[in-house]
Amino acid sequence: MFTGIVEELGEVVAVEQLPDASRFRLRGPLVTEGAKHGDSIAVNGVCLTVVEHGDGEFTADVMAETLKRSSLGALETGSRVNLERPMAVGDRLGGHIVQGHVDGTGTLLERTPSEHWELVKVGLPAHLSRYVVEKGSITVDGVSLTVVDAAADFFTISLIPTTLALTTLGIKQPGDPVNLEVDVIAKYVERLLGPNAQENVK
Numbered sequence: 001m002f003t004g005i006v007e008e009l010g011e012v013v014a015v016e017q018l019p020d021a022s023r024f025r026l027r028g029p030l031v032t033e034g035a036k037h038g039d040s041i042a043v044n045g046v047c048l049t050v051v052e053h054g055d056g057e058f059t060a061d062v063m064a065e066t067l068k069r070s071s072l073g074a075l076e077t078g079s080r081v082n083l084e085r086p087m088a089v090g091d092r093l094g095g096h097i098v099q100g101h102v103d104g105t106g107t108l109l110e111r112t113p114s115e116h117w118e119l120v121k122v123g124l125p126a127h128l129s130r131y132v133v134e135k136g137s138i139t140v141d142g143v144s145l146t147v148v149d150a151a152a153d154f155f156t157i158s159l160i161p162t163t164l165a166l167t168t169l170g171i172k173q174p175g176d177p178v179n180l181e182v183d184v185i186a187k188y189v190e191r192l193l194g195p196n197a198q199e200n201v202k
Helices: 064-069 126-131 161-166 184-192 197-201
Strands: 008-018 021-027 040-043 046-049 052-054 057-063 080-084 104-113 118-123 137-140 143-150 154-159 177-181
Touching: 021 064, 040 057, 046 057, 057 064, 126 184, 137 154
Parallel strands: none
Antiparallel strands: 008 021, 008 080, 021 057, 040 046, 040 080, 052 057, 104 118, 104 177, 118 154, 137 143, 137 177, 143 154
């Protein structure tokens, strides 16, 4: 369980391509403090398991399913990544409930800078559109954000200077892919409505 409050801007140190998976070596001195084998760390919003760690770095194996559903397959040596450790019981929930289970990828479409913030437009896959609502929560590359406007095929978010400076959202450019995780509560509600839920909410 995560909150979408990025703790550290890390870096991909190495990528090893395997027959049906990839192995990533990532640098993150803060998130590896006290890390143990089997711990979880969110990388651009994707929950990964620590296989090896040491000297401020950790290794994680990424299976084919994760590569298919996220943008991690586009990472290469030198890529910057958002890193977050799991929420500890009793901590404040600074963002919203985030599982680290990416629902799909979107594309950054536009950036509109302002004096104190920046408006970013993100392309939204059709199968996720019904979960995204104005003033609702969404996770973009692991960052918990509030939706400004929601349309059938895009949504917008406002980024404050802190988010621009401390996450990859400050360096993403139009055309870049981003990982999206919608509000899990919305998905559970839809499921509980019954077998015809998807038709009822269209």
